[in-house]
Amino acid sequence: MPQKLLERFLRYVQIDTTSDPDSTTYPSTAKQWDLLRLLASELREIGADVTLNAHGYVIAEVPASVGCEDVPVVALLAHADTAPDFSGTDVKPIVHRNYQGGALRLPDATDQVIDPADTRYADLLTAVGKDVVTASGKTLLGADDKAGVAILVTLVARLLTGPAPAHGRIRICITPDEEVGRGVEHLDLDELGAVVAYTIDGGAVGRISWETFSADGAVVTIRGVATHPGDARRYGMVNAVHLAGKLLALLPRETASPEATDARQGFIHPLRISGNAAECSVHLILRDHDNALLAGKGAALRAICGALEAAHPGARIECAVTQQYRNMGYWLRDNMLAVELLREACEGAGVVPVDDPVRGGTDGSRLTERGLPTPNIFTGGHNAHGPLEWVAVQDMQAVVEVLLILLGKWVERGSEFGGYRSQAN
Ligand SMILES: [Zn+2]
Missing domain, CATH: 3.30.70.360 (Alpha-Beta Plaits)
Incomplete structure (x- = not known):
């Protein structure tokens, strides 16, 4: 059981970071700073070089391994806010250790049950034998996208304190306000300084999104x-x-x-x-x-x-x-290396990659349009934006392993990366 990853995740979901679509401030809610500041300090403690800028972006640097200075700089993004669709206040996470199948009843609301016998929730059976985290019935869990955040902090710890494969320069970026469509509004791509990026903000293990609406x-x-x-x-x-x-x-x-x-x-x-x-x-x-x-x-x-x-x-x-x-696929189709390496990384970690076109947009849609190709990687989260949200700790750990392999693939094949056209068809 990846204890530190779980501890991080539990710590982050208990901090209320609900964003607000009607706000005119940035971040849209001041409480998002609570988590953004905590992340900046945790990443610093791990040994990363961190900036927390005036817009709330936490940007952490992991320097390239010796001899990997010329590998394309990869940015990895996750968002700290949770969706305004459902309460994110006083989240009480519950760890269902070694889940053995059957319905998970959430104690604070008798009508809230995640029952895999209901076909809508059948994917809970993929978590048999794993440690499943849910909320208690009155709030969402916030695995969207605190699973992504916990995965990235754990990845940085692995890269800086080893053992980890050789990698190029990595830029980790935690953003506010993704759920209100403004996650990358103030993100300065020169400051980010990457040529390719991935958001870690998807669903079930294996699901890769390189197309959006x-x-x-x-x-x-x-x-x-x-x-x-x-x-x-x-x-x-x-x-x-x-x-x-x-x-x-x-x-x-x-x-x-x-x-x-x-x-x-x-x-x-x-x-x-x-x-x-x-x-x-x-x-x-x-x-x-x-x-x-x-x-x-x-x-x-x-x-x-x-x-x-x-x-x-x-x-x-x-x-x-x-x-x-615009659909990021119009750009990504032109140069599929970022997606191909991700698929290979999944296979290397024993995960079957599945294309999952998003019926919506991601921060990657806007970043890709602005010239930074940004497909989306799964977090292992399910049933986002509601009280039945859940994630298995071992699935989050699998994402960390996929990312480590992915960074190694960029070392092996990054020289094939030729960049992108600036305009879609
Ligand atoms: Zn999200």
Whole structure:
């Protein structure tokens, strides 16, 4: 049992680091500093050269082994915040040692049970014989992404105090605010100083993500004709609230909503609606792994708006689509070395690598777009963002072993790395 890794993980999950999408500060919540400061001091104690900058990024340096100074500099990232979707306050982690199958009942909430007989939670059976950590029923666990954080701190300890294979210069970066989509907003890539990076922020062991959604946002503004309702017929009221309802009814809900899609199918998803009879706005997100199909979703939305406007004289309907992020696969496909070495590292550690295109974005989507190719590696975490989250300690340890082998692969084959084009197709 990797005791130190477990102790770190338990220490980190008990620190509340919930991020806040409505905050205008950075990090979005001051409490994230509690963990960020602790990590900076723990990494320093281990012997790493650490900076904690004004934006909350903990950047730790592991120097290259002798003779490996020319190996491409690899950055490894994890995030310290937890999702605002569910409480992260007073997390009470429970270690279920040597799990033997069957349902795990969480003591603080009688209705919270992780039962592998329920097909949704069947993957708990992969943890038989391992030490499983859960929360107590009232909070999430925060393995997303404190598993990634504990894995990286343990990796640094291994690299600096050995035994570890030869490696190039490594840059470890712990970020705030990933869960509110702002994790790398202030990350200075020159300061990071890496040519390739990996986020350690995925799910089940073996799952590798080098593709994400491409994402656009849309705001549809519907202006009606406002009159006193008593005189509405005479003055030709056009009620923007009704038109917003019609717009929603015209969306391709059966074929392209989040509820009706999975795998590589994209969607149009209305997030929020507000307004009155005079004016309504509908905020939507558009998602697809394929940029052309994403553009098609934007065109379909515009066509719906155009048809609705034409059918309701007096109404004015504007549809503004803006780019959010792009599928990292458009860059990574051009040079798959970072992914290939990761797959080889998995095999070297006895883990079967499986491609897992993300139905969302990662910090790596934005970093890749900015010129730092950043696929995502599993942490061993399951059921993120809710009370049934769990992770097995031995699975986190497996990630440490995969990373050690991966760094060795960069020593062997890093010279094949030619960099990336700066633009996607
Ligand atoms: Zn995460």
